[in-house]
Amino acid sequence: MTSQNRCPVLVTGGAGYIGSHAVLALKDAGWPVAVIDNLSTGFRFAVPEGVPLYEGDIADADLLARIFAEQGTRAIMHFAGSIVVPESVADPLKYYHNNTAKSRALIEGAVTAGVPHFIFSSTAATYGIPDVAAVSEDTPQRPINPYGLSKLMTEQMLADVAAAHPLNYGVLRYFNVAGADPQARSGQSTAGATHLIKVAIEAALGMRESVAVFGTDYDTPDGTGVRDYIHVSDLAAAHVLTLEALVAEPSRSLTMNCGYGRGFSVLEVLDAVDRVTNRKLDRRLEPRRAGDPDSLISDSRALRATLGWEPRHADLDTIIAHALAWERRLSDLRG
Numbered sequence: 610m611t612s613q614n615r616c617p618v619l620v621t622g623g624a625g626y627i628g629s630h631a632v633l634a635l636k637d638a639g640w641p642v643a644v645i646d647n648l649s650t651g652f653r654f655a656v657p658e659g660v661p662l663y664e665g666d667i668a669d670a671d672l673l674a675r676i677f678a679e680q681g682t683r684a685i686m687h688f689a690g691s692i693v694v695p696e697s698v699a700d701p702l703k704y705y706h707n708n709t710a711k712s713r714a715l716i717e718g719a720v721t722a723g724v725p726h727f728i729f730s731s732t733a734a735t736y737g738i739p740d741v742a743a744v745s746e747d748t749p750q751r752p753i754n755p756y757g758l759s760k761l762m763t764e765q766m767l768a769d770v771a772a773a774h775p776l777n778y779g780v781l782r783y784f785n786v787a788g789a790d791p792q793a794r795s796g797q798s799t800a801g802a803t804h805l806i807k808v809a810i811e812a813a814l815g816m817r818e819s820v821a822v823f824g825t826d827y828d829t830p831d832g833t834g835v836r837d838y839i840h841v842s843d844l845a846a847a848h849v850l851t852l853e854a855l856v857a858e859p860s861r862s863l864t865m866n867c868g869y870g871r872g873f874s875v876l877e878v879l880d881a882v883d884r885v886t887n888r889k890l891d892r893r894l895e896p897r898r899a900g901d902p903d904s905l906i907s908d909s910r911a912l913r914a915t916l917g918w919e920p921r922h923a924d925l926d927t928i929i930a931h932a933l934a935w936e937r938r939l940s941d942l943r944g
Contacts, residue, residue: 612861614856617641619682621667622689623660623716624651627730627786627841629795631686632660634845634883640852643680646689648831652793654942655795669709671886673718684726684852685719687712690759694734695898696869697756708759713766720774726855727767728779728848733837733866735761735782737739738902745781745908746864754899764864777862779851784868786844788928791937796935797843805878806838806929810936813886820890824897827904833875835904837868840922840931863915868907869923878925885929 618635622628623644628651635642636657643661656662661680665672667689690708693698696705717894719727723869734757735750752758767778787806789796797807811817825832847867854863873881879890912918922928 615640616683616856617681618686618852619680620644620675620686622646622651622687622730624648624653624655624662626795626797626799627689627783627844628686628688629655630790630841630845630857631848632657633790633794634842634849635852636645636660638849640849641680643676645676651681652798655798657794666711670714670718674716674722675738677718677724679720680695680720682724684728684856685715685724686728686730686848686852687715687731690730691700692756694754694756694900694909695912697754697759701842704755704759705892708756709762713765715904716766716770720770720776723773725776725859726778726852726856727776728781728851729763731760731764731780731782732757733782733868733905733907734785735764736905738900739905742806742904743870743906744866746866746911768862771862774815775859777855778858779848779855779862780864781844781847781851782864782866783844784839784866784905786841788840788842788922788931789836790842791922791931793931793938796939798933798939805836805875806882806932807936809879809882809890810886810929810933811823812890813882813888813933814936816892819893820879821893821895822879825894826897829874829903831874831876834901835872835874835906837870837872837906838864838878838925838928839868840920840928843920844924846921847912847916847918850918854916865912865915866907866909867912869920870907870909870911872906873925881925881929885926886931
């Protein structure tokens with residue numbers, strides 16, 4: 610894509626885990642980029658030098674209007690939101706407020722300002738517990754928790770708004786995101802994170818006593834849950850390719866799964882962490898968590914065929930090594 614076609618992009622939640630990697634990918638590819646983040650779970654240090662950071666809320670209509678005017682925004686990548694599934698069950702109103710109501714306000718701001726392109730960070734949680742081994746975009750969406758439903762409602766809003774206004778969108782449904790920027794410029798920084806690889810690396814570095822394994826009686830080869838882990842930088846690259854596609858064809862919208870199409874069990878992941886860190890993790894066996902499917906693996910053929918996306922870091926040990934390097938750097942950043 611030529612530099613003339615690289616329009617200014619606003620990244621919501623750009624100081625968070627996935628959003629900050631999208632900012633890096635956009636910046637590396639030459640896109641003008643700005644960030645809005647309320648820093649409730651994000652970090653100033655995650656925003657690269659030279660990228661404007663607006664500290665505020667995506668539901669603040671006046672702030673959005675000012676950003677769109679100052680930056681000349683022509684595209685939005687929307688990552689801001691709440692993401693912890695058990696918390697969504699305990700506090701559903703928080704999730705419908707943060708993920709659905711605030712997304713509605715952001716979409717309305719985009720329509721009002723004439724921002725024509727919108728990319729939405731969705732999730733495989735919209736599928737619930739699927740009946741198939743590999744989940745395609747046509748698999749029925751039956752979310753089983755408020756987190757998944759709050760995201761699905763935003764998907765539907767985008768489809769309805771795009772039918773009524775000059776806006777096209779990309780919905781990217783993530784499977785299990787892991788790893789960190791290969792240059793250790795960003796990574797998963799949230800204290801008390803629940804991501805398995807993050808938890809396991811913290812345990813390997815002595816920051817946790819053990820790693821909980823939730824359920825050993827699943828219908829999988831070793832009895833533990835199987836998930837499709839995608840490197841966060843490969844995911845960020847998919848966002849840039851999606852943006853290029855939306856800009857190139859303003860009449861087309863896209864909905865695609867983001868994963869590698871293969872899964873690893875909890876025990877396989879922990880074995881890999883042992884291997885990469887040369888430590889032996891203490892594994893604590895716990896009962897299943899409600900609503901966890903045996904296996905959740907993506908069918909990502911649409912992403913590859915539509916955008917020509919090819920992962921660069923699709924190796925479990927590499928994902929873990931990058932996460933480990935970031936965890937060590939994060940200790941230095943925190944002093």
